[in-house]
Amino acid sequence: MSHSNGKFAIAYVFLVALPITGLVGILRSGRSLKAPNSVDGVWNIQAATTKAPLSSCVSALGHDPDTPVTISQSGKNFTITAGKARGTGVIDGTALQASLSPAKVPAANCGSDGSVALTATLEAKASPRALSGILSVAGCPSCESVEFHALKQASIQKKGGQ
Amino acid sequence: MPNLFTLVLQIAVVLVVCRVAGTLFQKIHQPRVVGEMFAGIMLGPSLLGWVAPHFSAYLFPASSLGFLNALSQVGVIIFMFLVGLGINPRELKSQGHAAVLTSHVSITAPFVLASFLALYLYPRLSDDSVAFTSFALFMGAAMSITAFPVLARILNERNMLQTRLGTVAIACAAVDDVTGWCILAYIVVLIRSSHGGMPIWIILGGVVAFALIMIYGVQRLLQRFATIFENQGGLSENMVAFMLVLVLASALCTESLGIHLLFGSFLMGAIMPKEQKFVRYLLDRFETVTVTLLLPLFFAFTGLRTNITLVKGPEMWLYCALIVLVAIVGKLGGSMLASWLTGMPGREAAGLGTLMNTRGLMELVILNIGLDIKVISPALFSMMVIMALITTFMTSPVLELLCPEEMRRKEAQPERSQEVALQPSAINAVLPS
Numbered sequence: 001m002s003h004s005n006g007k008f009a010i011a012y013v014f015l016v017a018l019p020i021t022g023l024v025g026i027l028r029s030g031r032s033l034k035a036p037n038s039v040d041g042v043w044n045i046q047a048a049t050t051k052a053p054l055s056s057c058v059s060a061l062g063h064d065p066d067t068p069v070t071i072s073q074s075g076k077n078f079t080i081t082a083g084k085a086r087g088t089g090v091i092d093g094t095a096l097q098a099s100l101s102p103a104k105v106p107a108a109n110c111g112s113d114g115s116v117a118l119t120a121t122l123e124a125k126a127s128p129r130a131l132s133g134i135l136s137v138a139g140c141p142s143c144e145s146v147e148f149h150a151l152k153q154a155s156i157q158k159k160g161g162q
Numbered sequence: 163m164p165n166l167f168t169l170v171l172q173i174a175v176v177l178v179v180c181r182v183a184g185t186l187f188q189k190i191h192q193p194r195v196v197g198e199m200f201a202g203i204m205l206g207p208s209l210l211g212w213v214a215p216h217f218s219a220y221l222f223p224a225s226s227l228g229f230l231n232a233l234s235q236v237g238v239i240i241f242m243f244l245v246g247l248g249i250n251p252r253e254l255k256s257q258g259h260a261a262v263l264t265s266h267v268s269i270t271a272p273f274v275l276a277s278f279l280a281l282y283l284y285p286r287l288s289d290d291s292v293a294f295t296s297f298a299l300f301m302g303a304a305m306s307i308t309a310f311p312v313l314a315r316i317l318n319e320r321n322m323l324q325t326r327l328g329t330v331a332i333a334c335a336a337v338d339d340v341t342g343w344c345i346l347a348y349i350v351v352l353i354r355s356s357h358g359g360m361p362i363w364i365i366l367g368g369v370v371a372f373a374l375i376m377i378y379g380v381q382r383l384l385q386r387f388a389t390i391f392e393n394q395g396g397l398s399e400n401m402v403a404f405m406l407v408l409v410l411a412s413a414l415c416t417e418s419l420g421i422h423l424l425f426g427s428f429l430m431g432a433i434m435p436k437e438q439k440f441v442r443y444l445l446d447r448f449e450t451v452t453v454t455l456l457l458p459l460f461f462a463f464t465g466l467r468t469n470i471t472l473v474k475g476p477e478m479w480l481y482c483a484l485i486v487l488v489a490i491v492g493k494l495g496g497s498m499l500a501s502w503l504t505g506m507p508g509r510e511a512a513g514l515g516t517l518m519n520t521r522g523l524m525e526l527v528i529l530n531i532g533l534d535i536k537v538i539s540p541a542l543f544s545m546m547v548i549m550a551l552i553t554t555f556m557t558s559p560v561l562e563l564l565c566p567e568e569m570r571r572k573e574a575q576p577e578r579s580q581e582v583a584l585q586p587s588a589i590n591a592v593l594p595s
Contacts, residue, residue, distance in 0.1 A: 011504070016266045016270050019273075022274055026281060027277065027294070030281050030298055031294055033281065037290055040291065040536070040539075073539060074541030074542060075286045
């Protein structure tokens with residue numbers, strides 16, 4: 001082996017081979033990391049109860065009950081789209097909290113801005129994953145809450161999974 | 163059925179905005195493609211959707227995006243064929259050990275650093291449907307890519323193609339892209355096989371078999387195109403159409419094998435004969451529609467998926483800053499260190515690092531694949547797009563500082579062999595001038 005080839009080999013070991021070994025270590029140690037529960041995807045949502053005061057407020061969301069709700073997740077944060085209504089939320093463990101803004105001007109009895117708060121618990125071990133929780137009108141104590149249950153649709157696209 | 167009026171309106175608006183932005187960016191000594199990338203972002207929710215949400219919803223209704231995406235993907239398939247077409251393995255061989263070490267370090271350094279950063283970002287920007295290994299490998303691949311065509315364009319505009327710096331950069335970028343795409347193919351296979359598809363060894367076996375058939379079988383057929391071109395001074399329209407069909411067939415093969423359409427078109431380009439005139443001829447045939455019509459649609463579609471408003475709050479901007487920092491330190495720093503250790507003067511080594519740090523359009527292609535297979539989240543996608551824009555935008559001014567015109571003129575090597583000197587210029591046509 002010539003002198004220059006020897007230098008090249010040493011440099012290659014230190015700058016290429018060793019970092020690749022380090023990469024193996026990183027991948028191994030990363031396996032123990034826990035990312036937030038996934039709620040990303042399309043959900044079929046069903047109201048468990050319907051009360052008149054909330055129905056009008058919920059209808060202000062512009063969401064057709066038969067239309068699935070879409071959640072787009074980035075870590076703990078997510079955006080939620082229900083028909084023309086959009087909102088943002090946070091997942092902490094299995095607890096979800098989100099606020100949805102109405103697509104049209106809500107009725108006068110739908111709180112200050114008519115936004116609807118979603119509070120739910122994720123059944124992470126269920127297959128498909130399920131959500132159960134309540135929809136309530138923010139800033140309107142007199143409005144009754146609606147309980148709902150949602151099931152995640154099987155994803156059409158393959159996901160970077162386990 | 164698509165709403166034809168909406169689709170045609172979208173195409174017209176995208177073309178106008180991209181041309182205007184490209185021209186404006188040229189005035190500040192940036193390649194046109196950088197302006198077009200910015201134009202795409204401007205048309206998305208980060209600017210138009212934020213400033214004029216109703217107009218944005220009218221112009222780009224969600225129901226129409228599938229058609230825009232389909233058109234843009236056809237453009238990217240042809241673009242990847244052109245990128246593969248411009249890559250010539252002989253360029254690396256001609257550069258020797260220095261280029262081999264530099265190119266490999268310019269992949270491993272950002273790859274390992276990005277994977278290390280993934281330890282921090284995974285619990286914060288991903289979710290438990292994505293395995294850490296997939297996440298980390300994707301981050302590594304996305305950070306280690308170099309925008310080969312943009313780099314060639316920048317070198318050409320600065321008359322640096324025939325300098326030592328230029329030829330080493332072109333060779334390293336070619337190796338980076340081939341390696342990066344191989345790694346990405348593996349990641350896609352890994353992800354798809356983990357979701358109830360075919361076992362990974364069957365997919366990998368199929369991919370290897372396909373690659374061998376392409377390299378040892380189809381390549382010989384393709385050589386006939388070059389022979390006919392040489393004898394007749396051109397190819398008939400039927401032959402050009404047949405070549406296009408081969409590109410699409412190759413793309414369909416890799417898609418059905420479980421990787422991605424783009425790998426097939428890239429491979430078809432890579433195994434094409436590399437005679438300079440033949441390459442130039444094919445570029446002339448394919449580039450105009452691809453570069454002026456279809457790629458702007460891809461930029462617009464990418465922009466529509468990029469929502470910078472998702473990067474909100476100091477915490478999210480910290481993640482974004484870390485991504486940009488790691489991308490620059492890994493790619494620029496790694497390439498610079500390796501080339502300096504192999505004897506390149508410090509300033510030139512820094513110039514090479516800056517060039518290798520150019521991610522441009524190739525990064526957007528990879529990021530879109532990542533978002534499609536959902537290995538990265540929308541917020542992370544937006545952060546990575548910001549990183550791609552910054553690293554691409556910074557190349558020209560930093561290079562001007564490191565290698566001013568006087569120095570470039572001095573270092574130009576007109577005596578370099580005609581083949582090496584001409585080869586990279588073929589690539590320039592892949593992106594708008």
